[in-house]
Amino acid sequence: MRSIQLRALPRLSPAPPALYSSPRIQTQITRLYTTQSNIGNGPQTTSSRKKSITVLSDDGRVQWGDLSRGEKVARATQQSFNFVIVLAGAVLTGGVFTLFYLEVLSPNSKTWQFETAVGRIKDDPECIKLLGDRREIKAYGEQTSSRWARNKPIASSTEKDRLGREHLRMHFHVEGPLNSGVVVVHMMKPLDKSNFEYQLLALDVKGHPRIVLEKASEKANVTSALKLFGIQWR
Template identity: 35%
Template sequence: MLRSLSTLRFIPKSTTRCRPFSTPARQVPKKTNALGVQTVKPWSELSTPQKVVVASKTTVSLGVIVAGVTLTSAIVYYIGSELFGSQSATSIFSDTVDRIRKDEELIAVLGEPIKGHGEPSRNSRRRNRRITSQVVEDHNNEPHLFMKFYVEGPENQGTVKLEMIKNEKKKWEYKTLYVDVPGHGYNSRRIYLERK
C-alpha cells in the first residue's frame, strides 16, 4: 500500500485547470439604490396604465388613513365626553354621591363613609357594577333623565332615585332626588334632597 502512495504525483495548484462554473445571469432591476432596493420611477417616466395604478393605490391608502383617523377621533371624543363631560351619566352619578355624603340626615342614618355603586352583584370579584339610567321624552318632547343606584354605609344602605330635566341652557338639573332607606324593624324612610 505504501508503494501505491509513493507513485502518486502531486500537481501544484497553480497548474491545475478548473472548469468555470456556469451560473445563470442575475437580473438586476433597472432602477436600484445603493442597498439594492428597487426605487420608484419618477411620475414623468410612467406610462398611462402605470399612472392609473399608482394613483389608485395612493387614493386607497389615503382613504384608509383618513377613515382610521376619523374613527379614532370619534371614539376618543365619545369616551372623553362620557367620562369627563359634566352632563354624562358618570359625572351625574359622582355629583349625586357627593351631595349624599354631605347630607347630615343621611350621614346619621347610613353612617360614614358612604359609598355609591350600581346594581348589586353576588360576584365579589365584579367591582364595576352598572348604573341604571335612562333618558325619556315627555309629551312636550322635553327630555327627562332617570337614574337609580345604591348607597351604603357601615350602619345601613339605601336606594337612590333621581329625575333630572334640562334647563334653558340645556344643562341637566335635579327635579327630584331621594334615598329610600329600609327600616330594620322600623318603617322605611324616604329622605329627599331635591323636590320640585
C-alpha cells in the same frame, strides 16, 4: 570541512527590441495595463434594469417622471388607498372620542350624573350621619345574574314628556359602615336650557325617614302658563 561550491546561474538576455515593437504585442500590453489599472474601481458603466412598479411593490423611490403610464396609475391607486385608510382611521378615532365624551365626560351623561349624585350623598351631613364615614361609603348598581360581570349597571331611563322636555331617572345603592340605602334621582332638561336640573335627589334607608337633598318647587307663573282650556299640560 567540506567546501560547498556554488554554481552561477546562466544570465538571461533581455528580449530583443524588435519583439516589443510588434503591433500585436503592444496591443496585448495595452489591454493588460488597462485591466490592471481598473482593479478595485468597479465597472465604469452599469446597465441595471429598473424593476416594474406595482401597487404592492411601489416604495416611492422612483421619481414620478421616470414612471411609465401604467406605473403612474399603480402609484396613484396606492396613494388613494392609503389616503382612504388614513381618513377612515381619523373618522373612527373621532367617533370613539365623541362617544366617550357623550357617555362619560358630558354633564348630560348618566355617568356624570351618577358621579355627581354620589358626591352629593358623601358631602351631605345627614347622609353621613345615617350611613357612616364618607370615606367608606360605596355606591354601586344593580345585581346581575352573570357571575363574571365586574361592573354593576346603574338602573336608569330617559324619556320626553308632552312638552318635549327630556327626563332622566336613575337609582343606585349606597352602603356605609352604619347602614345601606337607595338613592333616587330624577332630572329634567328645560326647553330653554342645555343641561339637566334636579327634580328630586333623595336617600331612602330602611327604617329611617327619607333624606331629600334636592326637590324642584313648581313656580306659579310656569304652572299657569301650562294650563290651557282647563287642562294642565305637564
